[in-house]
Amino acid sequence: MTYALPADAAEFYESTFVPALFAGWARRLIEAVAPAVDETMLDVACGTGAVACASTAGRVTGLDLNPAMLAIARRKRPDLDWQLGDALELPFADGAFDVVVSQAALMFFPDRVGVLREMARVGGRLGLQVPGRLAASPGYVALTEVVARHAGPAVAAVIGAYFNVGDPALLTDLCTRAGWHIDHFTTWMSATHLPTLDTFLHAELLPVSGHVDAATHARIVADCRVVLAPYLAADGSVSAPLEVQLITARERA
Numbered sequence: 001m002t003y004a005l006p007a008d009a010a011e012f013y014e015s016t017f018v019p020a021l022f023a024g025w026a027r028r029l030i031e032a033v034a035p036a037v038d039e040t041m042l043d044v045a046c047g048t049g050a051v052a053c054a055s056t057a058g059r060v061t062g063l064d065l066n067p068a069m070l071a072i073a074r075r076k077r078p079d080l081d082w083q084l085g086d087a088l089e090l091p092f093a094d095g096a097f098d099v100v101v102s103q104a105a106l107m108f109f110p111d112r113v114g115v116l117r118e119m120a121r122v123g124g125r126l127g128l129q130v131p132g133r134l135a136a137s138p139g140y141v142a143l144t145e146v147v148a149r150h151a152g153p154a155v156a157a158v159i160g161a162y163f164n165v166g167d168p169a170l171l172t173d174l175c176t177r178a179g180w181h182i183d184h185f186t187t188w189m190s191a192t193h194l195p196t197l198d199t200f201l202h203a204e205l206l207p208v209s210g211h212v213d214a215a216t217h218a219r220i221v222a223d224c225r226v227v228l229a230p231y232l233a234a235d236g237s238v239s240a241p242l243e244v245q246l247i248t249a250r251e252r253a
C-alpha cells in the first residue's frame with residue numbers, strides 16, 4: 001500500500017486532516033522526543049510537515065515520497081529542508097541526525113522493519129506515532145462495519161489498513177527487530193474533530209470511493225449517518241475517538 005496523491009488531495013489533507021488530527025498528534029510527539037535547539041531532526045514521511053513544523057530542533061529535514069505533499073510543506077516553512085525520497089533508502093549518511101521521527105506513516109510501508117532500520121542507521125533517538133487498534137477506535141469500527149456490509153471485506157480493509165500496525169506487541173516487535181531499544185510506549189486516545197458529519201464522511205470514505213459505484217456509496221453514507229450519531233455534538237461537529245500509539249526509543253547498544 002502506498003500513499004500517492006494528486007495536488008488537490010494533498011491540499012485537502014492539509015486543510016482537513018492536519019487540523020482535525022495530525023497537528024495535535026505532532027505537538028504530542030515533539031513533546032515526547034524533545035529535540036533540543038542544538039540538535040538535528042529528520043521527519044520521515046513528513047507529508048505536509050505537521051511534525052517537522054512543530055519541531056524544537058535547531059535544524060529540521062522532512063522527507064516524503066510525494067511531491068504534492070512536499071510542495072505544501074515548503075510553502076508553509078521555506079526555512080526548513082524538504083527532500084523527496086523513499087523512507088526505505090534514506091539519502092543520508094550514518095548518524096546524520098540526533099533525532100528521527102515518523103508519524104502516521106509506518107502502516108503504509110511495505111517493509112516496516114526495513115524503514116525502522118534505515119531510521120536507526122541515520123538517527124540517534126526515535127519518536128514514532130501511529131494509529132492504534134481499530135477495535136479501540138469505536139467510530140471507525142462502526143464506519144468499517146458499514147463499508148463491509150455494503151461493499152465487502154476487501155473494501156473495508158482499505159480503511160482498516162490505517163490501523164494495521166496499531167497492536168502494541170506488533171509495534172514492539174518491529175522496533176526491536178530494527179535495532180531500537182524502547183524507552184517509553186504510550187497508548188493514548190485522540191479524536192478526529194471535524195466541523196460537520198458531511199466533511200467527516202467525505203474525508204474518511206475517500207479511500208473507498210474508487211472501489212464502489214455511486215449507489216453503493218450513497219447507501220454507505222446513509223448508514224454511516226446513523227451509526228456515527230453518537231459522535232455528533234450539539235453544533236453538528238463530529239469527534240470520533242481514535243487510539244494512538246506513541247513510542248520513544250534509542251539505538252540498542
Ligand SMILES: C[S@@+](CC[C@H](N)C(=O)[O-])C[C@H]1O[C@@H](n2cnc3c(N)ncnc32)[C@H](O)[C@@H]1O
Pocket residue numbers: 002003004018022044045046047048049050051063064065066069085086087088102103104105108109
Ligand atoms: C498520512 S500521511 C502522514 C504525513 C505526516 N507525517 C503527518 O503527520 O501529517 C503519510 C505520508 O507517508 C508518505 N509515504 C508513504 N510511503 C512512503 C515512503 N516509502 N517513503 C516516504 N514517504 C512515504 C506519504 O507520501 C504521505 O505523505
